[in-house]
Amino acid sequence: KWDLDRIRNMEVSSNVVDLMLRRLSSLPDTTQKLVQHAACIGNEFKLSVLSDITEHTTTETLEILEPAIKNGLIVSKIDSNHQHAKADLDEKRTSSDFRFSFPHSRILRRAGRAPC
Numbered sequence: 001k002w003d004l005d006r007i008r009n010m011e012v013s014s015n016v017v018d019l020m021l022r023r024l025s026s027l028p029d030t031t032q033k034l035v036q037h038a039a040c041i042g043n044e045f046k047l048s049v050l051s052d053i054t055e056h057t058t059t060e061t062l063e064i065l066e067p068a069i070k071n072g073l074i075v076s077k078i079d080s081n082h083q084h085a086k087a088d089l090d091e092k093r094t095s096s097d098f099r100f101s102f103p104h105s106r107i108l109r110r111a112g113r114a115p116c
Contacts, residue, residue, distance in 0.1 A: 024068075027073075031067045031068050032111075035068050037050060038100065038111070046098065047061060065100070074103075075100060077101060
């Protein structure tokens with residue numbers, strides 16, 4: 001049986017993280033700003049909290065985050081494989097307890113460089 005928590009906590013090759021950091025800087029400006037706000041909340045954040053802080057609806061927030069999700073820069077907590085699960089996200093668009101996290105601390109640190 002796979003120990004998913006242990007696998008998630010393993011060190012990621014720095015080449016993979018460097019690639020992800022380059023992807024972060026290539027996101028649309030609105031997505032980058034929203035990811036920065038998410039980083040200010042912490043490694044894990046609720047969609048509803050990010051929506052409240054940025055004054056967007058949960059649907060708008062999710063749409064703005066979509067490029068970051070597709071690039072694996074943030075991951076949904078509903079998919080244990082850390083892959084974007086479009087059907088599940090569509091189902092949960094308005095869920096106040098829907099959660100995301102950053103897959104690596106370096107992504108969180110880079111995203112959180114802007115003032116909170």
